[in-house]
Amino acid sequence: MEIVKTPDWHLLIVWYFFVGGIAGGSYFTAAIADNFGGVRDRSVVRIGYTLALLLIGLCGVLLILDLGTPSRFLNMLGHFKFSNPMSIGAWMLGVFGAFAFVSSALAWFGSEQTAGLRRKVSLVGILFGFFLASYTGVLLSGSAQPFWSEARLMGALFLASGASTGMAAISLLLFLSGETSGEGFRKVKRSDRFAMLIELVILAVFLGLLGSAAAPITQGSFAPLFWGGLIAGGLVLPLLLDVFGHRVKALAGLAAVLVLVGGFILRYVIVMARA
Numbered sequence: 001m002e003i004v005k006t007p008d009w010h011l012l013i014v015w016y017f018f019v020g021g022i023a024g025g026s027y028f029t030a031a032i033a034d035n036f037g038g039v040r041d042r043s044v045v046r047i048g049y050t051l052a053l054l055l056i057g058l059c060g061v062l063l064i065l066d067l068g069t070p071s072r073f074l075n076m077l078g079h080f081k082f083s084n085p086m087s088i089g090a091w092m093l094g095v096f097g098a099f100a101f102v103s104s105a106l107a108w109f110g111s112e113q114t115a116g117l118r119r120k121v122s123l124v125g126i127l128f129g130f131f132l133a134s135y136t137g138v139l140l141s142g143s144a145q146p147f148w149s150e151a152r153l154m155g156a157l158f159l160a161s162g163a164s165t166g167m168a169a170i171s172l173l174l175f176l177s178g179e180t181s182g183e184g185f186r187k188v189k190r191s192d193r194f195a196m197l198i199e200l201v202i203l204a205v206f207l208g209l210l211g212s213a214a215a216p217i218t219q220g221s222f223a224p225l226f227w228g229g230l231i232a233g234g235l236v237l238p239l240l241l242d243v244f245g246h247r248v249k250a251l252a253g254l255a256a257v258l259v260l261v262g263g264f265i266l267r268y269v270i271v272m273a274r275a
Contacts, residue, residue, distance in 0.1 A: 016062040016089070017136045017267040018165075019055050021158060022260075024133030025166015025195075027052035027100060029188065031122035031129075034107075037187070044184040047173050048166075049104035049122075052129065056097040059132075063089060092132050099125030133162030153206045154270070160199040161263050167192035168238075168259035175253040189252060193242050196235050196259065203231075216273035226269050234262010 030048025033041040103125060106118035137158035167188050174185045207214050217226045238255040245251035 012062055012066045014264070014268050014271050016059055016066070017158070017271065018264045019062065020059050020089075020136070021133045021162030021263060021267075022165045022169050023052045023055035023059065023096070023100075024129035024131075024159075025162040025164065026055070026170055027096075027103070027122075027129040027166070028126050028163060029167050029170055029191070030103070030107075031119075031126050032191075033184065033187070034122055035119045037184070040183040041187065042184070043174060043177075043179055043182065044170060044188055046104070046107045048170050049100060049107045051166075051169060051173065053097065053100040053104045056093055056100055056132075059089075060093050060097075063093070088135060089132075092128065092135065096125065096128040096132050099128055130159060133166075134159035152209060153202060157199070157202050157206050157266070160195065160202050161266050164192055164195035164199050165260055165263035167195055168256040168263075172253060172256035172260070175249070175256065180249050180252060185252075189242060189246070192256075192259065193239060196239055200235055203235075217269045222269045222273045225265050229265040230262045230269070233258055234265055235259075238262070 026048045030045045030052070033044040033048065037044070099121060103118060103122050106114050106121070110118055134155040137154035137156070171185060171188045171192060174180065174182070174188065179185055207218065216222065238258045241251045241255040241258075245255075
């Protein structure tokens with residue numbers, strides 16, 4: 001599929017990309033903790049599923065605001081068009097939202113007898129979370145616009161960013177609720193370090209493959225945001241804070257905030273810097 005017409009995407013869509021990535025990443029984090037963790041990871045499971053559900057709802061609101069009226073959103077649910085990224089987004093929100101609702105409901109109100117069902121549901125729901133986090137990057141790279149069409153790893157980059165921002169959001173909520181001493185918090189922070197390292201590697205390969213075509217984000221007016229806001233402030237500094245400042249709890253919260261800011265900047269510069 002190729003998007004020939006220049007999409008009229010603006011700040012609302014940047015927020016949609018950003019929130020959708022966190023939703024997918026937080027659901028993935030909760031599902032992994034649910035299936036491979038223990039009783040001490042219960043807070044991560046509940047927060048992750050619930051956060052995903054709430055953010056999916058926010059994504060729906062953002063799409064409706066961008067479309068102008070709720071009726072257009074409902075029309076996209078009734079008439080699926082693979083060539084329309086908004087239609088794909090509306091359907092994916094509906095399907096993924098159903099999985100997030102079931103997972104969060106079972107996490108809060110289910111019993112030990114329903115835990116097995118919740119875990120099986122989450123393993124399928126992860127696939128839709130991955131799709132929501134990455135499909136926007138794939139659609140951009142399938143466009144006819146300069147820079148976007150050259151960015152072949154954009155879907156993988158958005159997926160890695162969704163994982164890191166989802167984990168950062170969960171760790172921030174755990175930090176704000178005073179649960180930094182638990183094993184679940186430490187596991188999420190360790191996982192987020194690996195997610196950020198993977199994102200840095202993908203980003204390096206992404207830029208290497210783009211070469212001079214990366215100029216819209218690495219040079220000019222967007223360069224300070226890209227190098228300072230994303231690379232330095234959103235990835236390198238949080239990694240350093242997590243590794244060398246992990247004994248200071250306040251720095252853990254700061255690191256999570258920086259990762260979230262960096263995830264937003266990534267989507268902002270990519271969407272706004274189209275040539």
